[in-house]
Amino acid sequence: MESSQIVKRYKTRQRIIDVLPFFALVLLFGLFCAVVQAKGYRLDMYLKIIFNEGIVLAVVATGAVFIYTLGSFDISLGASTLFSATLGVMTYNATQSLPLMILVIFGVAIGCSLLSSVLASVFHIPVFVTTVAMMSVLSAIAAQIITTRGGALGGISIPSEVVAPLDNMGFKIAVLAAFWLICFFVFNYTKIGRRQKFLGGNPVCAQLSGIRINTYAIIAFVMAGLGVGLGAFLTLVYTPSVTATTASSIGMNIIVAIVFGGMPISGGPRSRIYSALVGGFSYILLNNILKLIVDSGVGYGVSQIVAAVCFLAVVYVTGINYRSKELPR
Amino acid sequence: MKVSRRIIGTLAIPCMAAAILLILCAIGGKSMIANATSFNYFVQYIAIVMITTMALSVNLGSGRFDFSLGSMAVLSSVLAAKVTKAILNGGTGSAIVMLALGILFGGLLGLASGGLYVTLKIPPIIASLGVTLIYEGITFTVTSGKYVMDEVRNPSMTAFAGSWYYPAILIAAVLALTIYLFDHTRFGYDYRALQSGQKVAVNTGIREIPNVLWCYVICGALMGIVGFLNAARSSNINGGALNFGSIGIMFTAFLPMFIGGYIGRFSNDKLGYFLAAVCMSMLNSTFAAFSNEISASMQSIINAVLLVVFLIYLNNEGLLKKLFKPVKA
Numbered sequence: 001m002e003s004s005q006i007v008k009r010y011k012t013r014q015r016i017i018d019v020l021p022f023f024a025l026v027l028l029f030g031l032f033c034a035v036v037q038a039k040g041y042r043l044d045m046y047l048k049i050i051f052n053e054g055i056v057l058a059v060v061a062t063g064a065v066f067i068y069t070l071g072s073f074d075i076s077l078g079a080s081t082l083f084s085a086t087l088g089v090m091t092y093n094a095t096q097s098l099p100l101m102i103l104v105i106f107g108v109a110i111g112c113s114l115l116s117s118v119l120a121s122v123f124h125i126p127v128f129v130t131t132v133a134m135m136s137v138l139s140a141i142a143a144q145i146i147t148t149r150g151g152a153l154g155g156i157s158i159p160s161e162v163v164a165p166l167d168n169m170g171f172k173i174a175v176l177a178a179f180w181l182i183c184f185f186v187f188n189y190t191k192i193g194r195r196q197k198f199l200g201g202n203p204v205c206a207q208l209s210g211i212r213i214n215t216y217a218i219i220a221f222v223m224a225g226l227g228v229g230l231g232a233f234l235t236l237v238y239t240p241s242v243t244a245t246t247a248s249s250i251g252m253n254i255i256v257a258i259v260f261g262g263m264p265i266s267g268g269p270r271s272r273i274y275s276a277l278v279g280g281f282s283y284i285l286l287n288n289i290l291k292l293i294v295d296s297g298v299g300y301g302v303s304q305i306v307a308a309v310c311f312l313a314v315v316y317v318t319g320i321n322y323r324s325k326e327l328p329r
Numbered sequence: 330m331k332v333s334r335r336i337i338g339t340l341a342i343p344c345m346a347a348a349i350l351l352i353l354c355a356i357g358g359k360s361m362i363a364n365a366t367s368f369n370y371f372v373q374y375i376a377i378v379m380i381t382t383m384a385l386s387v388n389l390g391s392g393r394f395d396f397s398l399g400s401m402a403v404l405s406s407v408l409a410a411k412v413t414k415a416i417l418n419g420g421t422g423s424a425i426v427m428l429a430l431g432i433l434f435g436g437l438l439g440l441a442s443g444g445l446y447v448t449l450k451i452p453p454i455i456a457s458l459g460v461t462l463i464y465e466g467i468t469f470t471v472t473s474g475k476y477v478m479d480e481v482r483n484p485s486m487t488a489f490a491g492s493w494y495y496p497a498i499l500i501a502a503v504l505a506l507t508i509y510l511f512d513h514t515r516f517g518y519d520y521r522a523l524q525s526g527q528k529v530a531v532n533t534g535i536r537e538i539p540n541v542l543w544c545y546v547i548c549g550a551l552m553g554i555v556g557f558l559n560a561a562r563s564s565n566i567n568g569g570a571l572n573f574g575s576i577g578i579m580f581t582a583f584l585p586m587f588i589g590g591y592i593g594r595f596s597n598d599k600l601g602y603f604l605a606a607v608c609m610s611m612l613n614s615t616f617a618a619f620s621n622e623i624s625a626s627m628q629s630i631i632n633a634v635l636l637v638v639f640l641i642y643l644n645n646e647g648l649l650k651k652l653f654k655p656v657k658a
Contacts, residue, residue, distance in 0.1 A: 073454075119637060124644040128394075129587075132580055133633040140629035147626075252396075252573040255458060265452050301469030304571055308462030315459070316449045326527050327537055328452045329392035 017318050021262040021278045024314065028285040035292050046288070048169070052238045054284040055172055056081075056231045056247070061254045061276035062183050063227020066220035068258055069187075069271040070213075071200045072127040074221075076116060076135035077228055078251030083138040084109040084232035085242045086145050092158045101158070105236075106229035112138060113225030114218065121214040135251065143244040150243070157241030166237045179230055180277060183223065187273040192219055200267030256311060257283050262318050266328075286310060330595070338595030339604065342588060346608040350615045359618040361611065369493045370562075370617075371610050376496040377558050379606035380503055382582040382589060383599065384551035387544050389586070391524045393453035397442055399570075399578035400464035401549050405435035406556030406566050407468055410480035419483030424495075424561065427486070431553035438464065439549020443542045458573075465571050472568025481560045490561040499554060500603065507547075508599050516543055584636045585609050587643060 036046045060077055067074050088105035092098065116134050120127040150156045187193035196216050198206040207213055235247060254276075255265065261279025264270050290303030354361045362368050381398065388395045409430035417423045446456040489495050511517040519540050522530040531537050555578070560566050585605035592601030612635075616628050623631075642649065 119641075123641045125637065125640045129583060129636065129640060132583055133637045136580065136629045136633035140626040140633075144624065144626040249572045252458070252576070255454075259455055259458075265455055300474065300571060301466040301471075303466075304469070305463050305466035308459045308466065311462070312445070312449065312451070312456070312459040315451050315455050319451055326531050327447060327541060328450060329527070 013320065017262065017320070020314075020317065021260070021275065021282065024260075025278050025282045025285070028282055028289065032285050032289050032292075035289055039292060041292075050281070050284055050288055051169065051172070053288075054281040055176055056234050056238075057250060057253055057257055057284060058277045058280035059176060059179060059234060060224075060227045060231035060250055061257045061280050062180055062273065063224040063230075064254050065183070065187070065258060065263070065271065065273055065276050066196060066223040067127075068263065068265065069193075069196045069200045069267040070217060070220055071203070071267040072120075072217070072220075073255065073265070074116065074127070074131040074224060075251040075255075076112070076131040076138060077224065077254055078247045078249060079135040079138040079142070080109060080112045080225075080228045081232045081235065081247035081250055082242065082244075083112060083142045084229055085235055085246060086142045086156065088232060088236060089156050089158050089242050090145065090149070092162065093156070098162060102233060105232050106226070109229035109232060110222055110225035113221040113228065117218045117221035121217050127217075139244075139248075142242075146242060146244050155241045155243035155246075158236065160240045163237045163240050172234065172237070175230065175234065176277075179227070180273075183227075184273050186223070187271075192216065193273075196220060197267075197269045197271055200271060201269045253280075253283065259315055259318075260311060262314075264319065283307075283311075335595045339592055339600070342592060343604045343608055346611055350611050354615060354618055357619060357622075359615075361614045361618055363618070366491075367614060367617070369491060369496075371614050372493040372500075373490075373496045373558060373562050374610040374613050375603075375606045376500050376503075377555055377562070378581065378585050378609045379500060379603050380551050380555050380558070381578060382585045382602045382606060383503065383507055384548045384555070385579055385582040386586050386589070386598070386602065387548045387551075388453070391520070391544070393446075393541075393544075394457065395442075395453065395548065396457040396573070396576050396579070397460040397464060398548070398552050399575035400461045400468070401435055401438045401442070402552040402556035402559065402578060403566060403568070403570065403575050404464045404468045404471075404556075405431050405438055405549070405553040406560045407471055407477055407568055408434045409553070409557065410477055410560060410566060411471070414480040419480075419485070421485060423483050423485035424489040425485075427481075427560075428554070428557045431557040432550045433553070435553020435556065436546045436550040439545040439547070439552070440542060442549065443545025446545070447538050447541055461573060461576060465573070465575055468568050468575075469571055472566075474569040474571075477560075477566040477568055478564070481566060482564055486561050486564070490564070496558065499558070503551070503554065504599055504603055508597060510547070511599070512597070516540065520544065581609075581632075584632060584639065587636070587639060591643060 032046075032050070033043060036043050060081060064074060064077055084105045087108045088101045091104040092101040095101075112134065116127070116130050119125050119130045119133075146154075146156055187196075195206065195211050196219075198209075199211060199213055199216055203213065231247070231250070236242070239246075257279040258275050259265055259279065260283050261272070261275030261277070263272050263275035263279075286307055287303070290306050291300070294300075294303045294306075350361060362371055381402075384398055385395070406427075409427045412430055413423050413427040417426060442457065442460045445460060446453050449456065511520060519530070519535045522533075522535055523537055523540055527537070556566070585602060585608070588605035588608060589601035589603075590598060592604050593599075612632075616623055616631075
């Protein structure tokens with residue numbers, strides 16, 4: 001085969017791969033609506049559930065894209081969300097001040113992220129291990145606070161009327177859009193995003209070009225911290241109480257969402273900021289469709305198997321242009 | 330390296346850990362191992378930690394991150410328990426049959442996991458996420474999301490759980506077998522070659538795929554033993570873990586893996602994992618002795634802090650040596 005044909009074939013495949021996550025999202029959305037209608041349930045109510053579940057995952061994952069672009073990953077983001085929300089609730093209960101609560105949530109979220117990045121970059125600890133340790137510490141402290149202060153209720157909460165005015169689609173869409181646009185701009189139109197992609201694609205070459213990995217790692221973790229803070233705040237807006245299991249699965253779901261959205265886990269130049277948004281909502285839609293179809297207790301297991309198979313299929317298809325002789329690591 | 334330095338380097342951490350923990354127990358007026366039952370738990374915990382650490386290090390050492398270890402342990406033990414119950418109905422020899430079946434099912438699950446990775450050629454971390462979801466889903470479906478109790482509560486299992494010598498035999502057997510496999514066979518030589526230079530090793534004719542598949546089989550079989558030991562220890566198996574609920578098992582193995590790797594510099598890495606597991610078991614027994622004073626959350630925090638401190642030392646060893654090196658006049 002001629003080289004021009006190979007290039008053409010490669011480009012065609014790449015175009016298909018690039019639009020595949022969007023196509024999957026539209027398809028899943030259509031399927032979800034059809035299933036809800038067929039079951040005779042209220043579509044508006046179910047869409048609200050999907051939106052509220054998806055927005056937290058999408059926001060936290062969008063911030064996390066900056067970390068994943070560097071080829072690192074962070075599984076402590078769920079624990080960080082829980083910890084920020086816990087301290088936010090404690091602050092509100094102590095001061096009755098919503099602005100202070102928001103400030104504490106963001107401060108704690110960014111602080112946790114910065115601590116992870118400092119441990120990783122200053123003390124040269126592998127990022128993953130740092131985040132494992134952070135996950136253990138943050139979830140343990142949050143659990144301790146919640147069980148001590150929550151008592152028999154098993155959770156701590158703020159009065160629902162405090163956040164009730166914010167619990168509407170308009171506000172949440174505005175928050176999501178604002179955060180996503182900031183991330184989109186930083187990721188695609190500033191040297192921060194470009195250099196992070198370079199570092200993720202070829203760290204040795206990037207460092208030899210004078211790019212300081214520690215600086216961009218810290219920026220990536222700060223962006224992730226912003227996402228975590230926003231996620232924790234939106235969690236409280238939707239459910240104004242925190243239990244030890246709040247946001248517990250977010251850390252792992254972020255990886256699934258990002259990959260589902262078509263971004264390679266190795267980061268680098270093929271990283272896309274939209275992956276988190278598209279993948280996050282796709283994953284939530286898929287899970288809910290399966291829950292609706294397999295409508296029984298035991299069915300949760302089956303629906304998880306189907307979701308995993310879909311996930312693996314998406315990863316296989318999106319990586320089809322990047323196979324090498326050796327097995328990937 | 331001198332033999333005396335090797336011996337000192339190998340035994341320094343376990344001896345220091347034992348001394349510190351025994352002093353703490355003496356100060357608090359407690360006994361680390363109060364009676365025969367605590368000694369049984371002590372040895373069982375060594376076996377669980379050592380084997381999990383070995384399973385984690387098999388693939389992680391080669392840059393393959395495997396989240397599915399926990400799900401393999403749970404599913405293999407569930408399947409082994411159900412088949413054993415069907416064959417022997419809780420009669421004589423149930424424990425040994427369940428152990429053998431656990432190893433068999435674990436090996437098969439490992440083979441399936443490795444097979445998926447080499448067939449799809451997707452990053453191992455992603456493959457392991459998919460496999461984790463699938464195995465958790467299967468476990469949930471098989472057990473209806475409930476605890477498996479009847480199948481693991483019989484006189485044979487009680488006898489196994491009530492003695493220290495069965496886990497001790499397992500420790501010796503696994504240690505001998507892994508040292509033989511990884512240090513004295515062609516498989517082990519190929520494994521090391523692939524570990525240190527994948528591309529060069531493949532180009533020199535080493536067959537990567539069979540080697541990787543064997544690694545996954547060994548890993549699965551080891552987790553089969555862990556699943557069995559956990560079932561014997563707690564007299565039940567939790568079949569209800571979904572959405573990455575099973576990955577916690579692997580996090581317990583991080584600290585011993587790094588400690589074991591450090592000890593391995595002076596002797597053998599497998600021996601290092603054993604000694605690191607002894608340290609972890611001593612720490613666990615001390616936590617048990619101080620259970621009224623130290624909560625589960627506090628234990629998680631202490632473990633995480635120890636991990637971070639040890640890694641700070643490990644990754645900045647050269648710098649620390651430089652700092653404390655006497656300046657020549």
